[in-house]
Amino acid sequence: MKFNINQQDFQKSLNYCQGVIEKRSTLPILSNVLLNASQKDLTITATDLDIIFIHKISDVEIIEEGQTTTSSSIMYDIVRKFSSGKKINFSSDGESKLHLESEKSVFNLNCIKASEFPLTDENFNQNEFKIESKKLLKLLNKCKFSVSNDETRHYLSGIFFHQSVVEDKIFLTAAATDSHRMSVSKVNLKDKVEFEPIILPKKTIFQLCTILDDYEGEVKISNIKSKIKFEMSNSILISKLIDGKFPNYIQVIPKENQKKLEVDLKLFLDSVDRVASVSVDKKDGVKFNLLKDTLNLSVNNANSGDGKETISVKFDYEMDVSFNSRYLIDIASQLDGSKIEIYFKDSGSPALIKDPGDYDSIYVVMPMKG
Numbered sequence: 001m002k003f004n005i006n007q008q009d010f011q012k013s014l015n016y017c018q019g020v021i022e023k024r025s026t027l028p029i030l031s032n033v034l035l036n037a038s039q040k041d042l043t044i045t046a047t048d049l050d051i052i053f054i055h056k057i058s059d060v061e062i063i064e065e066g067q068t069t070t071s072s073s074i075m076y077d078i079v080r081k082f083s084s085g086k087k088i089n090f091s092s093d094g095e096s097k098l099h100l101e102s103e104k105s106v107f108n109l110n111c112i113k114a115s116e117f118p119l120t121d122e123n124f125n126q127n128e129f130k131i132e133s134k135k136l137l138k139l140l141n142k143c144k145f146s147v148s149n150d151e152t153r154h155y156l157s158g159i160f161f162h163q164s165v166v167e168d169k170i171f172l173t174a175a176a177t178d179s180h181r182m183s184v185s186k187v188n189l190k191d192k193v194e195f196e197p198i199i200l201p202k203k204t205i206f207q208l209c210t211i212l213d214d215y216e217g218e219v220k221i222s223n224i225k226s227k228i229k230f231e232m233s234n235s236i237l238i239s240k241l242i243d244g245k246f247p248n249y250i251q252v253i254p255k256e257n258q259k260k261l262e263v264d265l266k267l268f269l270d271s272v273d274r275v276a277s278v279s280v281d282k283k284d285g286v287k288f289n290l291l292k293d294t295l296n297l298s299v300n301n302a303n304s305g306d307g308k309e310t311i312s313v314k315f316d317y318e319m320d321v322s323f324n325s326r327y328l329i330d331i332a333s334q335l336d337g338s339k340i341e342i343y344f345k346d347s348g349s350p351a352l353i354k355d356p357g358d359y360d361s362i363y364v365v366m367p368m369k370g
Helices: 007-018 072-079 133-146 202-213 265-276 325-332
Strands: 002-006 032-037 042-047 051-057 060-064 066-071 087-092 097-102 105-112 127-132 158-166 169-177 181-189 198-201 218-223 227-231 235-240 259-264 285-291 294-301 305-312 319-324 339-344 351-354 361-365
Touching: 002 007, 007 042, 007 051, 007 072, 007 087, 007 202, 032 060, 032 072, 051 202, 066 072, 072 097, 072 105, 127 133, 127 181, 133 158, 133 169, 133 181, 133 202, 133 218, 133 325, 158 181, 158 202, 181 325, 198 202, 198 235, 202 235, 259 265, 265 285, 265 294, 265 305, 265 325, 265 339, 285 325, 319 325, 325 361
Parallel strands: none
Antiparallel strands: 002 060, 002 087, 032 042, 032 066, 042 051, 051 235, 066 105, 087 097, 097 105, 127 218, 158 169, 158 198, 169 181, 181 361, 218 227, 227 235, 259 339, 285 294, 285 319, 294 305, 339 351, 351 361
């Protein structure tokens, strides 16, 4: 195997792979990426057995076809330290060593033969549809921070995707909850699609976000019972799905929250963030003392002190309620409009948060006691 490639192109591809490969794998081959030089392009594959990521680079000079595997993290560390945009020459003497050369740097990396690399060949053509990358990325970003870290309830450790129909319009809807907060977002689909409800694992969510951040175009999604496949122009991501039943999230959405608070989004976000600074991990409750058109924010931490701030809002009632400040910051950071709307029932009931810039997304937050 022998090829020449641009440093930036190769680094970008290896950077994607870093998100898939486990740092401490008991199987040495899983620490490696598979390099496959064919007639027209170079294919780089990484897997942790739950996710397979395949990236194709076409702008490469293939001198001799072949394939091998070598350490992803070591190769990435070397490549990112080469001069940006310079040419890297790769060659393999068979199966034991991979030779890298750029400018005056020379490296010889240990290899494991390609035949030991685990690959899958399932047929994913049963149910497939296409969606714009921006729409898919929106769903992921609006919901990912609400995914649970509690491994005992594995069915909450991902985003639930399903097809829904609202007023004769077809939507792909995403929902996530850790039982303290919930995000729900939907995007319009052109046509009804064959798509069974799925729960996408957390690691896959963040890997997909990294890829979609750099990609504009259509994403083809196809799934079989236990796996899902995302195809982009130069990348393929295959992932196992979470086996479990996602709770009926619709019944959790408050229906009787009539007390509406409206406030400038940036003002609210900055104020909550400032007041919460007195709490090291921002998990302390930020107390809302609400009066007519006035919001008094305060945080009190026994170890570090307290902070207070008052902002002008639109509100016609009086009430006191506390929330986890990190939850509010996470939600407010994802809103598109210039304002934030928070709907209350009382100080002990979940609050409903809406984004005037995107009414297809809603958020529910449980208040803190005390």
